[in-house]
Amino acid sequence: MSGRAFRTGWVPNQHGAWAMLVTPFAIGLILAVRAGTAGGWLLALFACWMLGYFAFHDASLWLKAAPSRRHRYLAPLITYGLASATAGLVTLMGAGWAMAWWGLAYLPLLLPALWLASRRQERATAGGALTVAAASLMTLVARFPDPRTLTAAEWLTPVLVTGAVFAYFFGTVLYVKTNIRERGSRGFLLASITWHGAATVVAATLAGVGVLPWWWAAFFAATTIRAAWVPRLGWSARKLGMVEVVFTVVLIVCFLVA
Incomplete structure (x- = not known):
């Protein structure tokens, strides 16, 4: 191009x-x-x-x-x-x-x-x-x-999935900032980890009451680990993007197997 x-x-x-x-x-x-x-x-x-x-x-x-x-x-x-x-x-x-x-x-x-x-x-x-x-x-x-x-009936699953999609992609916005434009910012790093951690807690709570499958909590826990660990590695934008492709695919798989 x-x-x-x-x-x-x-x-x-x-x-x-x-x-x-x-x-x-x-x-x-x-x-x-x-x-x-x-x-x-x-x-x-x-x-x-x-x-x-x-x-x-x-x-x-x-x-x-x-x-x-x-x-x-x-x-x-x-x-x-x-x-x-x-x-x-x-x-x-x-x-x-x-x-x-x-x-x-x-x-x-x-x-x-x-x-x-x-x-x-x-x-x-x-x-x-x-x-x-x-x-x-x-x-x-x-x-x-x-x-x-x-x-109407059966609205809960689409709404929860939409919330999960938002939680993941907005978390990615924060996560990418901690690796590129806001690299080294403790405030952004804390915000990113907190967001991902909160998403994990919500997913685990919903899984605990039987509303969501357990793997959603596992997925967001993995994103939390990513948010805390990867900014220390100094990865390039290309490498960050490749990893995000994997996470996006896993997100879709979590939905498909529900």
């Missing part, structure tokens, strides 16, 4: 975002298949989701760029925005117009994230939490095309 594609906004340069985008959707897709709510509209939803991320990325670049340089991001922003809107319309036609209600859940997540981008603070922890929450929510969107059915 040419460097120009990254510089002009046609290809996002946030490589770690791919797993965060695809995993929640994949899990939601599997939940929909199991529940018998899956349909061809999911393909359109996936296109809308991915193209929407491209548009969001370009909007962030446009907002934080100097006025004299904003023009370079207009073409990809308009292209991806229109393509995502088209795919979204196809999704609504296939899944039902009630799916549009999910937009109300995304507004309080995406608008503050764009505001942070306009202030060049898109990499702030709050920005990471907002984008991870938006990505994790896709698990429920894919499973419940009509959000009003979320209160």
